[in-house]
Amino acid sequence: MVQGRIYPALFTMEKTSVLSLNNLSKRFGSVLANDAINLTLKQGEVLALLGENGAGKTTLMNMLFGHYVPDSGSIDVADETGKMHPLTLGHPQAALDAGIGMVHQHFTLAENLSSLDNILLGSESLFSWRHKRKKARKKITAIMQRTGLSAPLDEKIGQLSVGERQRVEILKALYHDAKILVLDEPTAVLTPNEADTLFENIAAMTREGLSVIFISHKLHEVLAFSQRIVVLRHGKLVGEIITADANERKIAQMMVGADTPATPRQAMPPGAPVLDLKSLTIKGENTRNSLYDADLCIHSHEIVGIAGVSGNGQSALARVISGLITPNSGSISMNGEKLTRFTPPAMLKAGVGRIPEDRHHDGIIGAMSVSENLIIERLSDSDVQTYGFLKQHNIATHAKELCAAYDVRGPGIESAVRLLSGGNIQKLILARVFESSPHLILANQPTRGLDLGAAGEVARRLLEARRDGAGILLISEDLDEVLALADRVFVIHNGHLTIAHNKDRTTIGLMMAGEKAC
């Protein structure tokens, strides 16, 4: 299989299955990440796998590639003759041997090695490496000619553009004789021109008999370049459609679901403005961390939801309201007063309670005790300290009360927070935030990774705070959550905030994908 066509046998067997996933399930703790997924991939086909973040796409592909062992189910892969064989689960090497190649969103290349060496790395024995280079170069050149994928083989990866690096990754998979190629959000890092080139290459590869699974959020790409679309939501396969029969509205509907969950929310007239952002601009190092000309007003007794696919400027918005960055232009007012200092203490003083997105990274200090973590935001308060000495007794009593009130369960208030479960850590953060009765609550992905019980508790607390007069900025990738909780919904895309005039899922789904609302 070194020279000539790579897929001679497959080429003669148009439209047969090359891969079938049978009843794959995977559970992480109380979260069912994949629920009995059945999927087949035809030879020479581009299959698009769509779904919101956390829908289970990555889990599914990690099971296919042997990174995770499924709890139940099996995977069959066709050999060169087209006969299906069960794949040994949980072994990346078995997946590689069966001809499954994966190109991750974040490249796995060594920057200080040449493209050629990177392609060889991992597949060739290090001892005979030098001798095989010549042979390998010949094979790679042949692949490049057939597929149109081009990359400078002798340049170091560090000097290549992102598009070129991606082509090296794909070449690496093809060099391993991949028959099935999984591309995880391949265009996320590419410029539009590079993306077009990529799709031309993919088309050439599928003509050669390669089958491609293509993970994406972007509806227009999926519609233009795939033959079949499969949609995952909450770990379930919820829809499958031939691309020719699909349109954006249909897919968006499948992605976000049609059912509106019951809202336990009472109608409530909004009060006075709490937070007022006026043409706020934050220029991050890329669009993921930028926000352009954002206008947003949040009133008391109001929850404003920000929907959007992650990496569209949510973090810039959250970081500025947390006091971690200073905006480049525009203004932020709290309760009618314009803020001049953008530091965490200044924000706390202005009455902003912050529930951070990454609770382990920003929310808690894992090695420190529950009681210490509960007072960490108000170390200058007189009930916590006198003349710099901690009032240990007060702190312990305070911790016991809060843990009881917010049902934080763990080994005890003096034990390290790291020993608590994710849900209990989030409850601890809620306790810390709500205790100070903030005027504004920034809830950034407040239920991410939580089981249903803990997520329900978070929602209940947010609604309670709304009733008590707080304004709440809810940033979430979970559209169901935004729709269930928010009074008004904004969509964030590429750093731009746009109001959604009605809470229609399909319209919002389209806006999240960057399409103009119709």
Add this chain to the structure above:
Amino acid sequence: MLRIEPRESPSRWWTLGVPIASALLALLLAAIPLAFAGANIFEGYRQMAKGIFGSTFAFTEMLTRATPLIFTGLAVTLAFRAKLWNIGAEGQLYLGAMAAVIVGTGMIDAPPFILIPIILLAGASAGAVGMAGPAYLKTRFGADEVVTTLLLNFIILIFLQMMLEGPLKDPMGMGWPQSKPIVDDGILPQLLPRMRVHAGLIIALLAAVIAHIMLSKTVWGLKLRAVGENAAAALHAGIKVKRTIIGAAIVSGALAGLAGVGEVTGLRGYLTTDLSPGYGYTGIVVAMLAGLSPIGVVISALFIASIFVGADSMSRAMGVSSYLADLVVAMSLICVLVGGFVARYRITRTGKGDV
């Protein structure tokens, strides 16, 4: 194949037992080089014990050795707790000693109860400045403090040589590169007659207690620990991270400076470039062996000092090299590091081929 995974909660037995077990293991392993040196192993251990507990003088010598180690151990502990890797205690020790010599050799004429505090303050300040610099470079420009503090040690030592050949040189010193002697009123009092152990030990023990209280009972200590454990979360919670790091640096440098003051004003009486046989570096071992606990530092400093003094006496009595002491100290550090790893991670055997 072996699988390494973190233990959910390192048990109390492990965290307490590991330092003790590694200290004992290091002592046991010392038998190997001892045997290579051709000595009787049991006689070696006996001589070692005799060198530590054999007489009042031997025991006080051990305490004298432990004094600077408590200071440098505390200096390293406070810095490391803030994840500020102060490798420069050696240099800060010499800065403290230099400051002590500058104010304590006749510049100020005052009774002991005024002069001694002034000397201590001067030495602590000099050490603090010596560590504040690298901390500022770290917080302002992101300069790696491991590199800056380590290299500063050599700069300070060479600077000291220059000073001892120049402005600080004792005109009565027969041409030796040494400073003028500390005036009598500036000398730290002896604790016992005819023994070398001095009031520096009391100050060191006091410093350990104060450091313990500051770390566990004050807002300052809570902030320092928070920054050390998770700087991102500390920043998010409104703690001024940079200020906290610089604060830790100042206290750490001051403690290392006090080690130098104690050696000059309590033991030697004048300053030379061989004041410290690497107390600053050994302070790192002391701190790690103590699990970065201030009270533990006292115990581990006593242990390390015992090794040094015991090995000295053994080498004199049996004619083996006194470098054995360095060997045991180094081995105990390695044992602690390995032991700490075992305490934090569980190593399990898995079937072949499992990854």
